[in-house]
Amino acid sequence: MVNTYSFDCTACGKCCNSPPAMSLRELFGHRDLFVGCIALGRVRRDANTPLHAFPVDEANTITITTLALDYSSIGRCPALADDGLCSLHVKGKPDQCIAVPLDPLVPDHLQHAVLAQRSTGAGWIGAQCIRPGEHAEAMLLRGNEIVDEEAKAAVQRRRAAMLIERDLWSAAIFNDLSREFDQPRRMLAMLPEYGYRTIPIVPALLAIGVMSTELAQICIAYIDAQRSLIQRNVTQAMQRRCLDDRPMTQTLRSFADALVHARVRLAELPPRAVSAPLVRKAEAWLLG
Template sequence: MTRVAFHCSACGKCCNTPPAMTVPELLAHEDLFIGALALHPVRRVRAGDALPAGQARHRVDAADAAAISVLNQALLHPAAPGTALSHWRLATQGLDYASRGACPALQADGLCRVHGERQPGACRAVPLEPLWPDRLQQVVLLQRREEAGFLGTDCLTLADEGPREDLLCDGQSLPRDADRRALADQRAALLADRLHWGDAVFADLGPALGRQGAPAAGYLTLPMAPVLMALAAASPRCRARCQRYAQRQRVLIETQVTLALARRCSEDRATTEELRRFVRAYEAFGAWASQSRDTAGVNAAATEAYLGLAV
């Protein structure tokens, strides 16, 4: 049984990229984080498979496989039959220039400017992973002890037997209520994303993904325009909020591109071209939204509440 303790020293080393963020979180931080739609292939995990767990391997048993399947079915989208993929993860996230090597919310003093109530749920769950079941968080933690963001830090340590206040994982269990709650809250937020826009967007993207298979780079990033279109169709208020987001994102992207050009870093070029495609996608969304009629769908109230527009 593996026991892992966690103590955050606020060194900021693991805050080396923008986090995964739900749509409401991206809207709340529309002037700080560039939003993107990300597509991650998820490979099948069956009983008997061996998962990397730091320097060792974890043999998946029937209970592990069942718990993985439950989460996949709830939060992910099924891949085409007959492939090595089990599901696609369709999610939104922050995007930035890799050359910056830090989350946009990371301050010079190593602290987070959006810590507290405004902090993304994925960050509150760190170093745990909501897309893996609780019983396999020990595997996640052992993997993360080997990742670049945690190397050279002492926040994740193997713990001996006995009571410890900083004990994060005790074999297949998470002893602290706050950690279990952080995972449950983030899973609920991801489910809301799926229900309010994920299923609709995947219905459009799914056929192309079935033909394409897993991307060579491991995942794809796309503009948020398909997400905004799905949400904007719910009601005039939703459309106005999505239009504001698109406008604010264009301003933020143009600012970041200008800064990148001043840095003259060759590795920034691909991201600059990608962000320029985002701007064009937002322009197309703006043209579409301006021509849309004022109608409200059957889920208008629920979508407005999801976007934080409910009175």
């Protein structure tokens, strides 16, 4: 099997056909562009299981992360410019995007399999950006090592962000799920075998917002921006009159309703001073 690949972006936009997976911090930074949600996924438990995953039983783990969501009928990322380039190059491009075509969720020694699949996958055919072998000034992967420094740094930042946010909010959500579903098989039953289940981002906001007054304020500001963005996106969908958009419209409206209730809860919280180390960590991560 080929384990050396080069990558030379052609700005064709094929890899920008949907919004990316993003950390909560990145979603806060782009609150007016991306609708955020929580993604619950099932991952097999083995030596290659991501470090941010939560063990459920001897064979399974679940991941709890954030990502951006939009109408699939649009077929493009909201940040994709008309020239095929990302409009966020100088405005905080998400690490998941900088890492493309690598997958930060996959260990380095298996990235060659990711590149092999993506070089021939239906969504990538014709892109001609992923090439097996070594090509001058375009080297990406050599054996088990990511050799492109920018991509390597992005992969490491993305992995680090998922571990940080595991401590800050996703662990609390996992604990809530564990209490709600007292048996592992019941928890797994709510998740698709492949892909993920999306839910409103509200549990993450509440887990963060209760920590301190400043964190509650940034969560409220995020909620206000998200409600406006959702309204704009739904209005545009109504104007397109595409039947395929209806399920996403219903999803976004349910997200907006959940955000309204979350805002009320956060606004009613009494003033809170920073004390615990976890709170200081959260403020440094989300406010710094």
